[in-house]
Each structure stands twice: as C-alpha cells, then as structure tokens.
Amino acid sequence: MTDRVAVTRTEQIAASDPNRVIVFDTTLRDGEQAPGFSMSAEAKVRVAGVLRDLGVDVIEAGFAAASPGDEDCIRRVAAEVEGPVFCSLSRASEGDIDAACRALAPTPRSHRRVHVFLGTSPIHRSAKLKMSTNAVLATAVRAVEYARSLFDDVEFSAEDAFRTEPEFLADVLEAAADAGARTLNAPDTVGYATPDEVKTRFRELSARIHARHPHAILSAHNHDDLGLAVANSLAAVEGGARQIEVTVNGIGERAGNASLEEVVMALKVRSDRFGVSTGMETRHMVRASRTLCDVTETTVARNKAVVGINAFAHEAGIHQHGMLADSRTYEIMRPQDVGFDGSWFVLGKHSGRHAIARRAEIIGRPIDGERLAAVAAAFKQRADQIGEIDDAELIAIIDQADQASNERMLRYA
Numbered sequence: 310m311t312d313r314v315a316v317t318r319t320e321q322i323a324a325s326d327p328n329r330v331i332v333f334d335t336t337l338r339d340g341e342q343a344p345g346f347s348m349s350a351e352a353k354v355r356v357a358g359v360l361r362d363l364g365v366d367v368i369e370a371g372f373a374a375a376s377p378g379d380e381d382c383i384r385r386v387a388a389e390v391e392g393p394v395f396c397s398l399s400r401a402s403e404g405d406i407d408a409a410c411r412a413l414a415p416t417p418r419s420h421r422r423v424h425v426f427l428g429t430s431p432i433h434r435s436a437k438l439k440m441s442t443n444a445v446l447a448t449a450v451r452a453v454e455y456a457r458s459l460f461d462d463v464e465f466s467a468e469d470a471f472r473t474e475p476e477f478l479a480d481v482l483e484a485a486a487d488a489g490a491r492t493l494n495a496p497d498t499v500g501y502a503t504p505d506e507v508k509t510r511f512r513e514l515s516a517r518i519h520a521r522h523p524h525a526i527l528s529a530h531n532h533d534d535l536g537l538a539v540a541n542s543l544a545a546v547e548g549g550a551r552q553i554e555v556t557v558n559g560i561g562e563r564a565g566n567a568s569l570e571e572v573v574m575a576l577k578v579r580s581d582r583f584g585v586s587t588g589m590e591t592r593h594m595v596r597a598s599r600t601l602c603d604v605t606e607t608t609v610a611r612n613k614a615v616v617g618i619n620a621f622a623h624e625a626g627i628h629q630h631g632m633l634a635d636s637r638t639y640e641i642m643r644p645q646d647v648g649f650d651g652s653w654f655v656l657g658k659h660s661g662r663h664a665i666a667r668r669a670e671i672i673g674r675p676i677d678g679e680r681l682a683a684v685a686a687a688f689k690q691r692a693d694q695i696g697e698i699d700d701a702e703l704i705a706i707i708d709q710a711d712q713a714s715n716e717r718m719l720r721y722a
Contacts, residue, residue, distance in 0.1 A: 317419050317462040318394050319491065322366055323526055323551065328585045330576065331526065331552040334360050334569060335369040336601065337386070338398055340560040345607065350382045352604035356557075357390040359597045364589040365393055365569075367552075369424060372398040373408035380412045388415035394462065396422040401452035410459045422462040425452050425490075429481050430469035442477055449481055450488045457489035464492035464528065471495070471502040475510065479517050486522040492552060493518065493527055497541055500534025500564060504544035507531075511548025519549075528552035531567045533559060538567035543575055546583055557601045558609050558616070570594045570615040570647065578642050595648030615647055627661070656703065658692035668700070674707050683710040 316324075322331055337353050340346055348356065353370065360368055370387065373380040387395045395416045397409035406423055413421040427438075427449050434440050440448070449465065456463045465485035470478055482493045495514060497507065511527060518525055529545030529552070531538040542553050559568030573589050580586070598616040602608055611619040621644040631638035644651050656668060662685045669676045669684070676684050687706050692698055698706070 317491070319367070319422070319462050319526070320524075322588070323524065326586070327551075329551070330546060330585045330587050331366045331528075332364070332569070332573065332587050332589060333367040333369065333396075333528065333552050333554045334365040334556065335530075335554055335566065336360070336556040336560065336569075337382075338369040338371050339554075339562060339566055340556040340601075341371070342562055343560050343565065346560055346605050348382075348604055350385045353382050353386050354389050355604060356597075356601055357386045357393075359593060359600045360557075361390055361392045362590065363593040363597050364587070366588060367394040367396055367422060369396040369398060369554075371412070373412040374399060374402075374405040380408055383409075383412035384415060387413050387421075394420045394422050396424050396464070398424045398426065399456070401425055401427040401448050403452075403455050406452070406456050406459060418461065421460055422464060422492075423456050423460045424464045424466065424494075425449075425456050426466035426468050426494075427452065427481075428469055429467040429478060430472040431474070432472065433469050446481055446484055450484050453485050453488035453490045462492075463490045464494060465490040466494035466496055466528075466530070468496060469498045471497045471506065471510065472499070475513065478510075479514055482514060483518055483521065486518060486525050491524075491526060493525055494530055494552075494554065495527065495545075496530035496554070497532055497538075498530075500532035500538065502531070502541055503537060504540045507541045508544040508548040511545050511550050515549035526551050528554060529567075530554035532562065533564040533566065536564075538565070539571045539575065542567040542572045543583070546576065546585060551585075557597050558613070560601070560605075568614070570598065574615050574642060574647065591646055592648050620644075620647075621649055621651070656688075656692070656698040657696055658689060660688075660692070660698075665703075668703060669707060674704060676707060680710065680714070683714060 322329060336356060341348055357368055370383040371379045373383050383397050395413055397412050399405035399409045409423045427445060429445060434445055453463055453465055467473060467478055467481050486493060515527060527550045529542050529550040531541040553572055555569035555572050556566040557569050559565040573587055573591065576583050576585055576587060595616050598609060609617055611617050614620060628639045656664065662681055665685055665688055666676060666681055684707050687710050688698060691706055
C-alpha cells in the first residue's frame with residue numbers, strides 16, 4: 310500500500326461537523342448516461358466549473374473504464390477545475406480501478422476518490438454476476454483493498470441495495486469498511502424504495518456499521534422511477550446518511566436521479582426538521598441549471614421546483630395581492646437565494662386589479678379609480694383571448710380604455 314496522505318478532503322469536511330451533509334454530484338457520470346445528455350470534454354469542464362462555484366463537495370466526473378474518451382474527459386476536468394474532490398466510478402475490478410487512478414492523476418491526492426460498485430441483490434447476483442453471496446462478499450473486499458492501495462478516499466456502493474436482503478447488505482458494507490472504504494453507499498438503483506423503508510434501512514445500517522466504524526459516512530443515491538428520489542434522499546438523511554448523491558435538474562438513467570437543487574433547498578428551507586447543513590452557495594443554482602440545459606440542448610419544465618421559470622412566478626389574483634403585501638405569504642424561499650433576480654407577476658386572466666395597477670405603475674402608466682375598473686374589465690376580455698398580457702399589450706389596453714372613456718365624455722358633454 311502506498312503512503313497515506315495526512316487527511317483527505319472528505320475527512321476534513323466530515324470532521325468539521327457531524328451534521329454536515331456532503332453533496333456528491335454525479336451529473337457528469339450518471340446524468341450523462343441518460344439518452345440525450347452526452348457531453349463533450351469542453352462541456353464537462355464548463356459544468357464542473359459551475360458545480361465548483363455552487364459548492365459541490367465531490368464531483369463524479371465520469372466512468373474512466375467506460376471508454377478512452379471518458380478517461381480523457383475525467384483527466385481534463387481534474388486538470389482544469391480546482392477545489393472539489395474528483396471521483397471516477399469503477400466496477401469491482403483492478404482494470405477499472407487502474408483506469409480511475411490514471412484519469413484522476415492531475416488532481417491532488419487528497420482530492421481523489423474512486424467509487425467502486427458491485428451488485429448485491431438476488432436478481433443482480435443470479436442474472437448479471439452469476440455469483441453466490443460469498444463470492445460477492447469476497448469480490449467486494451478484494452476490490453476495496455486494491456483500491457485502497459492506490460487511493461486514500463474510497464467509496465463502495467452495494468448496487469441495488471434496496472432489493473438486497475437487509476442482513477446481507479449490512480454484511481457487505483461492513484466488510485467494505487473493514488477493507489478500507491470510507492464512504493458506504495446504499496443506492497436505490499432502480500427507484501424501488503419508499504421513504505419509510507429508506508429511513509429505517511439507514512438507521513439500521515448506521516447502528517451496525519458505526520459501532521465498528523464510527524467515522525464511516527453513509528451515502529444515499531436515489532433514482533426517480535416512482536417519483537420518490539428526492540423524498541427518499543431526505544429520508545436517508547433523517548436515517549443517518551451524511552452524503553447525498555444528486556444531479557443538476559435531476560437528470561440520470563431512466564427517470565433520473567434525485568435533483569440537487571430540490572434536495573439541497575429542502576434541507577435548507579426545512580433546517581428546523583432535518584437539523585443538517587451543506588456547504589452550498591445556492592445562489593448559483595439557476596446558473597447551474599441553465600448551463601446544463603445549454604450544453605445538452607435540453608430544457609426543464611416551467612414548473613420544475615426551485616429552478617423552473619414558474620418557480621417564483623405568480624398569476625392568480627389572490628396570490629398576487631398577498632405577494633404585494635408580503636412575499637412570505639406565497640414564497641417559502643427568496644428567489645435571490647437560488648439565483649433569480651426576484652419574483653415576477655404573470656399578467657393573465659387570473660390576475661387581479663392590484664397586480665394590474667402595480668404593473669401599470671412600474672411601466673409609467675399609473676391607473677386608479679374608475680380608470681382602473683375600466684382597464685381591468687378590458688384586460689380580462691383580452692386575457693381570455695390571448696392568455697398572457699405583456700407590457701406592450703397592457704399599454705394598448707390602457708390606451709383603448711382611456712380613448713373609450715374620452716369618447717363617452719364627448720358624447721355626453
């Protein structure tokens with residue numbers, strides 16, 4: 310085994326606060342594996358730079374053994390972006406671990422991680438691996454021991470953990486910890502689990518593993534096949550997980566992974582419930598989302614939580630009235646905290662007089678009293694016809710209402 314560095318970056322983070330959650334971003338690996346999200350080396354460097362600014366602790370930059378191109382991309386990201394821990398995924402084989410070591414050579418040793426995974430569920434053991442439980446256990450130990458000869462920071466994942474027998478899952482993770490793995494991941498690889506199951510499983514794993522390895526970090530990696538990835542990640546934190554594995558915009562295999570922005574903001578907004586913190590500079594979230602959309606030529610839904618264009622937009626008149634009085638009536642976080650300039654009102658058929666008057670004042674055409682009543686009536690008719698009313702359309706409505714009012718006055722003069 311090579312000489313060990315004094316302390317890894319991950320250990321520094323974990324030692325700083327037992328309630329500090331490490332954010333592990335796999336946008337460049339699991340995210341990129343989703344159809345339509347392949348990225349060039351230049352794109353990966355660009356996204357990694359934003360992730361660094363966002364405060365991500367660990368960036369899984371790819372799967373070095375997948376192809377020579379992927380190894381080169383990881384090497385370039387590790388060479389050009391400084392700050393986070395960089396990680397490569399690896400199967401439980403020496404060749405994969407060697408590829409990860411080559412790819413991560415440009416980054417300081419304290420900031421290198423290899424992420425070794427091996428299927429543990431009955432279906433993976435029988436259909437994919439053709440291995441017994443004893444063989445899986447021995448392979449996991451052998452792979453982690455070899456990884457520790459090259460890396461100080463080793464993560465082990467029991468693939469398909471939530472369809473693995475609970476006792477065997479604990480056996481494998483404990484054996485991996487004995488072999489030198491510092492981070493132990495129990496991934497819901499196929500999005501099968503429910504929050505109650507996740508919370509219970511992590512509590513059980515924590516009780517057993519921390520009895521022998523008190524500094525081991527339990528990690529949660531959840532997929533969204535049943536729409537539960539974010540809820541399951543939060544449940545894992547409640548159960549004792551202190552690393553969450555996420556992606557920007559929730560991209561990833563099949564239905565995707567737990568969304569970085571949703572999990573992190575849930576932990577922040579509901580700190581009263583979860584009692585943990587992250588090191589995230591959340592004001593870069595919108596930038597991260599839009600950068601990923603730009604390099605992959607994709608979009609996010611308007612109603613996407615936290616970063617969607619409608620996340621801080623208000624059209625309903627009752628909501629707009631409340632927002633004008635105090636934004637906390639309908640917003641549980643400030644738009645500036647995630648990178649938006651502020652909230653905005655969408656003027657449409659649901660808007661009320663308060664919002665119409667406020668927008669008219671902003672664009673230099675203040676209206677009140679009978680004028681406001683006339684404009685509001687015309688506004689509703691026009692909104693029913695075309696939907697959203699922009700500033701030019703509002704000015705035209707005001708002008709038409711004023712002209713109609715003047716003509717009535719002339720007729721009765």
